[in-house]
Amino acid sequence: MATVSFLLPFITAVLLLTPSSSLTSQPSDAFPSNTPMRFLGKHYTESNLSANNTRYLINTEHWVGPSRFGPIFLYCGNEDDIELFAVNTGFVWDIAPHFGAMILFPEHRYYGESMPFGSRGEAYRNATTLSYLTAEQALADFALLITDLKKNLSAEGCPVVLFGGSYGGMLAAWMRLKYPHIAVGALASSAPILQFEDIVPPETFYNIVSNSFKRESSSCFDTIKKSWNALTSEVQKEDGLRQLSKTFRFCRELKSVQDLTDWLDSAYSYLAMVNYPYPANFIMPLPAHPVKEVCRKIDGSPPDSSILERIFNGVSVFYNYTGGVDCFQLDDDPHGIDGWDWQACTEIVMPMGSDRNTSMFPAYDWDYSAFREGCKRDFQVTPRPRWITTEFGGHGIEHALKFFGSNIIFSNGLLDPWSGGSVLKNISETIVALVTEEGAHHIDLRASTMEDPDWLVEQRATEVKLIQGWLDNYMKNMKAAFNI
Ligand SMILES: *[C@@H]1O[C@H](CO)[C@@H](O)[C@H](O)[C@H]1NC(C)=O
Numbered sequence: 477m478a479t480v481s482f483l484l485p486f487i488t489a490v491l492l493l494t495p496s497s498s499l500t501s502q503p504s505d506a507f508p509s510n511t512p513m514r515f516l517g518k519h520y521t522e523s524n525l526s527a528n529n530t531r532y533l534i535n536t537e538h539w540v541g542p543s544r545f546g547p548i549f550l551y552c553g554n555e556d557d558i559e560l561f562a563v564n565t566g567f568v569w570d571i572a573p574h575f576g577a578m579i580l581f582p583e584h585r586y587y588g589e590s591m592p593f594g595s596r597g598e599a600y601r602n603a604t605t606l607s608y609l610t611a612e613q614a615l616a617d618f619a620l621l622i623t624d625l626k627k628n629l630s631a632e633g634c635p636v637v638l639f640g641g642s643y644g645g646m647l648a649a650w651m652r653l654k655y656p657h658i659a660v661g662a663l664a665s666s667a668p669i670l671q672f673e674d675i676v677p678p679e680t681f682y683n684i685v686s687n688s689f690k691r692e693s694s695s696c697f698d699t700i701k702k703s704w705n706a707l708t709s710e711v712q713k714e715d716g717l718r719q720l721s722k723t724f725r726f727c728r729e730l731k732s733v734q735d736l737t738d739w740l741d742s743a744y745s746y747l748a749m750v751n752y753p754y755p756a757n758f759i760m761p762l763p764a765h766p767v768k769e770v771c772r773k774i775d776g777s778p779p780d781s782s783i784l785e786r787i788f789n790g791v792s793v794f795y796n797y798t799g800g801v802d803c804f805q806l807d808d809d810p811h812g813i814d815g816w817d818w819q820a821c822t823e824i825v826m827p828m829g830s831d832r833n834t835s836m837f838p839a840y841d842w843d844y845s846a847f848r849e850g851c852k853r854d855f856q857v858t859p860r861p862r863w864i865t866t867e868f869g870g871h872g873i874e875h876a877l878k879f880f881g882s883n884i885i886f887s888n889g890l891l892d893p894w895s896g897g898s899v900l901k902n903i904s905e906t907i908v909a910l911v912t913e914e915g916a917h918h919i920d921l922r923a924s925t926m927e928d929p930d931w932l933v934e935q936r937a938t939e940v941k942l943i944q945g946w947l948d949n950y951m952k953n954m955k956a957a958f959n960i
């Protein structure tokens with residue numbers, strides 16, 4: 477069986493498929509239109525970092541202001557339009573009133589409207605112009621913005637708390653470590669900062685996806701595991717690709733079986749990530765416990781169904797839950813060069829493989845040379861697979877952080893395939909891991925709902941308590957220093 481696409485299944489790839497639908501269906505209270513002082517800003521800087529126009533969203537409705545050291549909650553924008561994260565990070569909005577906090581959502585350079593060189597076309601022109609798209613430079617943008625903003629508001633004394641989910645969670649943790657003078661603490665949710673080099677096995681991600689299906693039903697797992705060979709033998713038949721295109725109701729005929737494999741792979745991977753206990757519309761509109769629903773369809777297909785018919789019924793839960801899709805599109809190249817793919821080919825090199833025995837995906841080993849050749853072909857760039865751990869650490873992180881670091885929460889749900897590359901153990905009194913058995917990809921950052929299970933309510937309460945502790949401690953030290 478051919479290998480899975482070298483482009484990594486990170487949260488972006490699919491986010492980009494449906495950004496507008498994800499946006500419109502979100503809680504309407506995310507940006508109350510009558511909010512005082514709510515505006516979108518652009519931050520212009522003179523700097524060779526080159527992103528001179530970081531867009532940011534700001535809300536000061538509940539901020540108690542500089543005289544009372546009102547905190548500033550800063551969400552580290554990740555690999556998409558910042559509005560998408562603002563509406564999907566209800567937790568920050570939910571808790572801001574309690575803390576009297578300002579809310580700030582700066583956008584990551586090269587995404588949304590924050591384009592250096594004046595336009596997306598210029599910014600994404602080639603490897604030279606893209607070379608300014610890095611995590612370090614995004615952090616520097618955030619640091620410049622917050623410093624400038626605090627100065628303008630005479631709010632230099634106000635403590636900053638960082639938030640982030642997924643890659644944004646990695647940025648939040650890294651920013652706390654790199655800029656301790658700028659932020660007092662970070663909530664890093666579903667942040668796989670250890671998914672680099674050989675820190676965790678490359679098979680980790682797909683093993684967790686597979687286990688999410690296996691725990692619902694072992695026959696569901698088996699059907700999916702067997703389906704790859706069924707696909708291969710189907711395509712070898714006369715007219716095989718055309719038949720497969722019909723079985724899976726694609727609008728146009730498949731060019732290769734690899735396209736179909738990738739399409740299925742990404743459905744299962746995202747389903748495991750957004751396996752939330754209530755209906756949600758982060759990536760796609762999906763029912764509660766979507767993995768269970770997919771397995772119900774696969775297992776519950778009529779007894780004479782073929783393996784591939786079962787698979788089709790299953791993935792329809794992901795791609796056609798609303799029933800509004802006439803035929804499926806394979807997005808060949810909807811956006812041209814994608815910023816995340818560039819990042820994955822330069823700094824964010826996360827080894828991936830699939831274990832012959834424990835994974836339901838086609839088996840393959842992490843093959844760095846093949847990956848490197850793919851990056852050279854697609855972006856004319858050679859990856860730097862060891863850079864992230866050099867810049868931010870990762871090997872032996874518990875020893876490194878135990879004595880010098882503080883005030884980071886690593887929150888993870890074990891259903892989330894990225895949890896395997898994150899920090900799951902408490903490192904010190906103030907660098908803590910909050911782990912939930914039933915949680916999926918940064919569910920704690922979502923707005924609270926009536927359907928929240930108790931473990932989620934408790935997890936968020938612990939987060940609030942820890943953040944309160946950081947702020948209390950900051951105030952205590954300020955008072956001591958300035959004799960207030
Ligand atoms: C950018 O770098 C160039 C060359 O090193 C230097 O001449 C210029 O002053 C720098 N500009 C800024 C804004 O730092």
Ligand SMILES: *[C@@H]1O[C@H](CO)[C@@H](O)[C@H](O)[C@H]1NC(C)=O
Nearest residue numbers: 526527528529591592593594
């Ligand atoms: C800075 O912003 C201005 C105005 O948007 C733009 O014309 C210019 O090209 C930008 N410079 C860089 C280096 O991105």
Ligand SMILES: *[C@@H]1O[C@H](CO)[C@@H](O)[C@H](O)[C@H]1NC(C)=O
Nearest residue numbers: 601602603604605606855856
């Ligand atoms: C990218 O484009 C710029 C502007 O056209 C050019 O100066 C530069 O040499 C190009 N870089 C590469 C790697 O092609």
Ligand SMILES: *[C@@H]1O[C@H](CO)[C@@H](O)[C@H](O)[C@H]1NC(C)=O
Nearest residue numbers: 517518519520621624625628
């Ligand atoms: C700070 O004030 C300066 C001068 O008015 C302005 O140019 C800049 O955009 C402001 N920055 C922020 C982040 O508000």
Ligand SMILES: *[C@@H]1O[C@H](CO)[C@@H](O)[C@H](O)[C@H]1NC(C)=O
Nearest residue numbers: 725796799800801802803804
């Ligand atoms: C999507 O679901 C609807 C309703 O069940 C169905 O009529 C339609 O054929 C499905 N589309 C595809 C491509 O399977």
Ligand SMILES: *[C@@H]1O[C@H](CO)[C@@H](O)[C@H](O)[C@H]1NC(C)=O
Nearest residue numbers: 679830831832833834835839
């Ligand atoms: C996978 O299973 C086979 C057959 O059961 C066994 O021989 C082999 O040792 C297993 N490999 C691993 C890596 O567990």
Ligand SMILES: *[C@@H]1O[C@H](CO)[C@@H](O)[C@H](O)[C@H]1NC(C)=O
Nearest residue numbers: 900901902908909910911938
């Ligand atoms: C880490 O410590 C916190 C208390 O600060 C506790 O709530 C949590 O359960 C601990 N995490 C783990 C993984 O033991």
